Amino acid sequence: MRQELHGMPDRPSAAARVFVILMFAAFVAPFVPLVVASFSFRWHWPDLLPTRWLWNVRDETPFPVGWDYLLSPVSRLGSAFANTVAIGLVVAALALMTGVPAAYVLARYDFRAKGVAEFFLLLPIIVPQVSIGIGMLLLFMRVGLFRTYPGIVLAHLVPALPYAIRILTAMFQNLDPGYEEVARTLGADRLARLRHVTLPLIAAGLATAGLFAFLISTNIFLLTFLISGGRIATLPTMLFSHIGSGGPLDATTAGLVLIVSVPGLLFLFIADRITGSGLSLATAPAGSRAKEDR
Amino acid sequence: MTGRARRRIAILAGLAPAAVVLLALFVGPLVVALAHSLGHAPIYRVTEFPTLRYYAAILASSRFRVSLAYTFYYAIVPTLLSTIVGTLLALAMRRPVRGSRLLVFFFRLPVVVPYLVGAGMVVALFANGGLLARALFALDLIESTGDFPRILFSSGGWGIMLAYLFKQIPFTFVIVSSALAAEDVELEQVARTLGASPLRALWHVIVPRTIPAIISASLLVFAFNFQTYEIPYLLGATFPNTVPVEALRVFNLIDVRRRPEAMAYLIVITLFSGVVMFLYLRAYRKWERSKGRV
Amino acid sequence: MSSITLVGITKSYDGPAVIADLDLHVDTGTVFGLLGPSGCGKTTTLKMIAGLLEPDAGDIRFDGASVLALPPEKRRIGMVFQQPLLFPHLNVEQNVGFGLRMQGMRPRDARPRVRDCLAMVQLERFAERFPHQLSGGQQQRVALARAVVTDPVVLLLDEPLSNLDSRLREQMRQLIRGVQERLKITTIFVSHDQEEASELSDRMAVMFDGRLAQSGRPYDLFMRPESTAVARFLGSTNLLEGHVRAPGLLDTPIGPIAVSCAHGVEAGRTVTVSVRWEHLAIRPVSAGEPPNSFCGIVRDVVFGPTRIRYTVEINDVEIIVVAPTDLEYPRNEPVVVEIPARHVRLLQEAHASATLPG
Structure with a gap:
């Protein structure tokens, strides 16, 4: 990275460090009590720690509790997880199939209705x-x-x-059309260009866009809630009903919150591997780059 | 001329799949909602189209006005806070230091999990029997759960807003950070050689160039806060609460003949959200123009 | 190897013509340089020859046969772009072998030819590297090897040196020359750099606003520019405006000059003449001046490795003289500048739009 080459003399100030640490505590620390709560069995007011844990009571309860309950077929967590992932994968595939041609056109052509098309694409985010x-x-x-x-x-x-x-539009904008022109002068026909030049060059962008679509799908609550009519559960709808019914430090809800965070965690790991950058989550650049053609 | 015709066909063919999907799934439902709100809902034996009766009814009802006010309140306060704090965090973490990759990884975690995860955390920490209340009790600051301030399920909405902030401060951080990362370090160094202190170089050179990112982050945050259902439903008061919660409540009433009223709620909130964002963007453009940057 | 012929090529992008009725012929196995300022249409011309752009009218022929109907991948061309444009996901060997692979050759069979081309550009040791591990100059050399590996009949170069620093340019120039001479491949390249064009090409043309202003051997263009615009663009020459007083005699701001060119021009006309820097002589002030000598004062001295460039002020006009290094005249020294009559060239008036800084 550039920053490392031209090391600036000024390091973050003490105030900045304290601020960062506070923020870190605010956003990461809350996961800790959830882990504790998820293993608790009895955690009465006003104890700071549970008095009985999951492993103390395994043999005493007639039915599974806490994690044992969540991981047993009774909870239907497995099917909710499978639903979430399967729906996310299909959504990602469909988003790529319909999105790639549209993004290509938006990135490579100038036409009169382009502004309208771009505004129309913003609407689902705004409405x-x-x-x-x-x-x-x-x-x-x-x-x-x-x-x-x-x-x-x-x-x-x-x-x-x-x-x-x-994301795909930004990807096509960053793809120099010169690569395809070079390939043409070297005798590559349309199919060969797609297979040997364009696809390998956009693979990372495709993966990122697909991953985003997957992430958005796994995070949706309301649309699933309405369209499923209560019949098909995903992780967010399952968590919704548990938060609505459980107490503040309910072990099952706490465990579920942790489980629901898993797809996002996977997203971060995979996204980092694709882009190799620490800030890969950043959405596509807002302003489109000027085209260098001609 | 054939070249131009071919071009037009390519543009249409590229945009068609995405356009069909969005027309059917986005415009279609909106048209349905609009038709119902105007009194065309034969399935409920409502056939008074066109009528503005339902709009008149909700605009006259104090329940709607209160809900709208709370919707704005719950949307604007977290937008302001997350924009300020998230931007500060991005500025504080601008220089990579040892361990900042790990920090950034964790800061991105709340962004990629569903909002319901934040809701679960807020319940665990801020409920009257939650961890914070227990900590205060252990410190002899409160004597019973009743002494703990009502953060959840109250019209003050602090629980709702905390759940928003859990995700939106990191979100703003990520967007602004990536805009900062795209900035050339040398620009800042030039400013330093021209006699600017580190703080002034930051303020006059770097911050102005990240403003588009800050604006778009705050727009997305506002758009979300204005329309969300699950967080205010779970963490807010039964009444007053936000318009989306109120709309779904009306929609789910036994009397299905009141459903057009729910649709009117939705159309009105759609318009309000659109108008607010339009005014915001226009004010921003005007400001940019006054600086001569557009 | 083919000859290349352009007949009446016209091209416009949603507006006025970028190329207007262009005729051009390049003989088999020669190097043709197309020189012009940016935006003059030279890259458009090159891309039309490659087939990457379609002309609105006219014909492009290789060895007399029209190639207009052929897409670029069928034209048997090699092209090097301004940017190296090496495929970032392929290593050097795979990049160079790309064209052979497109012909259906297996990488193993292509290897000897690929290695041969890499040797030609002196990069055989880098076959396994990836583009981002190479310097800009090395990347451009790989691009050259990649363009010639398939034995194209035509080689097109789009300012291949413009992104290199001066030392690398020299090296690359020699490499292109070497490759071209070895393969005897018909080559067209475009450039905005006079030196690059003159050193590489057998014939060259200067292009303004989509039209050829003048073409010929580099020596002819530099020594006998026909118009003010060409003389200005090629540079290294003094331009003087003057009135014809009598056949063979001009009144100019620096004084009356005897010339051997303007005999046919009627008296009283305003003309522009060009005298190349190195054709002027500079010497100390002394008695008994030869004809066409003018007194002036040295205003600026720039040392080069093989010659010295003086700016001499004569009658408020600055004249540039390039002289051998055997004598040195310091700044503010009075000197005499001699303009040999036979080296003064009469120029046609430029058409209005083609004005450029000298």
Whole structure:
């Protein structure tokens, strides 16, 4: 990185360090009591730590509790997890399939309605999801998509696709058209160019866009909640019903919060491997780069 | 001319898949909601189209006005706080130091998990029987759970806003950080050679160039806060609460003939959100223009 | 190897023509330099020859046969762009072998030819490296090897030296020359750098606003520019405006000059003449001046490794003289500048738009 080459003399000030540490505590420390709570069995007011733990009571309770409950088939956590991942994967695939051609056009062509198209793509991010969700619910009831997996997948596409298109557009803008021109002068036909030049060059961008679509899908609550009609559970809808019914330091809810964070954690690991940068989560650059063509 | 025709076909073909998906799944539901709100909902035997009765009803109801006020309140306060704190955090962590990669990794974690994770944490920490209350008790600052200030389920909405901040401060941090990372260190060094102190170089050279990122981050945060359902539903008061919560409550009433009213809620909130964002962007553009930067 | 012929090529991008009715012919196995300021249409011309752009009208022929219907991948060309544009996901050997692979050759069979081309650009030791591990000059050499590996009939170079520093340019120039002479490949390259063009090309042309202003051997262009615009663009020459007083005699701001060129021009006309820097003589002030000598004062002295450049002020006009290094005249020294009559060239008036700083 550039910063390391031209080392600036000024290090962060003491105040900045304290601030960073405080923030770190505020955003990471809350995971600690959740881990403790998830292993607790009895944690009465006003104890600072549980008095009985999961492993103390395994043989005494007639049915599994805490993690044992969550990981047993009774909790249906497994199916919610599988639903979340499967829906996320399908959403990612569909977002790429429909997003790549659109992004290519937006990045490479100048046309009169381009501003309109770009504004239209922003709308799903701006318009409240409840507004879309309830209308969609009524629409889906009519066409038989209510309470179905395809219905949920389609609902998730609404927020996921615009984000994917933004990332993909930036990717195509950063891809120098010169590479394809060179390949043409070297005798590569359309298919060969796609296979040997374009695809390898955009692979990382495709993966990033797909990963984002996956992440957005796994985080959606309301649209799933409305379209599933309570029949298909994902991790967020499952967590929603547990928070709504449990007490403050309920072991099952705490465990569930941790489980629900797993897809995001996976996202971070994979995203870092793809881009190799510490800030890969940053969304696509807002301003589009000037084209160098001609 | 054939070249131009071919070009047009390429543009249309590229945009078509995404456009079809978004028209059907985004515009379609909005049209349904609009039609219902204007009195065209045959499934509920409401056929008074066109009528503004439902709009008149909700605009006249104090319940709606209170909800709208709270929606704005819960949206704006966290937007301001997360924009300021997230930007400061990004500035404080601008220079990579030992361990900052790890710090950044953890700061990104709240961004990639569902908002419900934040809700779970807020419950564990800030409920009246939560960890913070226990800590205060252990320090002899409160005597019973009743002495702990009501952070959750109250119209003050601190629980809601804390859950937002848990995700949105890191979100702003990530967006602003990536804008800062794109800045050339040498620009700042030039400013230093021209006699600017480190703080002034930051303020006059770096910060102005990150403002577009700060603006877009705050817009996204506001757009989300204005429309979300699950957080105010779980952590807010039964009443008053936000318009989306109120809309879904009305929608789920036994009397389905009141559903057009719910749709009117949704359309109104969509308009409000759009208008606020439009005004915000316009004010920003005006400011940029006054600086001669656009 | 083919000859290249352009007939009546016209091209516009949603507006006025970038290239207007361009005719051009390049003989088999020669190097043709297309020289012009940026935006004059030279890269557009090159891309049309490559097939990357389609002309609006006209024909492009290799060895007399039209190639307009052929897409670039079928034209048997090699092209080196301004940027090296090495495929970042392929190593040097794979980059150079790309064209052979497109012909269906297996990497193992392609290897000897690839190694041969890499040797030609003196990079055989770098076959396993990836583009980002190479310097800019090395990348451009790989791009050259990649362009010629398939034995193209035409080699097109788009300012291949413009992104290199002066030392690397010299090296690359020799490499291109060497490769071209070895393969005897018909080559067209575009450039905005006079020196680069003159050193590389057998014939060259100067292009302004999509039209050829003048073409010929580099020596002819430099020594006998036909218009003010060409003379100005090629540089290294003094331009003087003057009135024709009588056949063979001009009134100019520095004084009356006897010339051997303007005999056909009627008296009273305003003309522009060009005298190259190195054709002027500079000497100390002394009695008995030869004809066409003017007194002036040295205003600036710039030392080069093989010659010295003086700026001499004569009658408020600055004249540049390049002289051998055997004598040195300090600044503010009075000197005499002699303008040999046979070296003064009469220029056609430039068309209005083609004005450029000298």
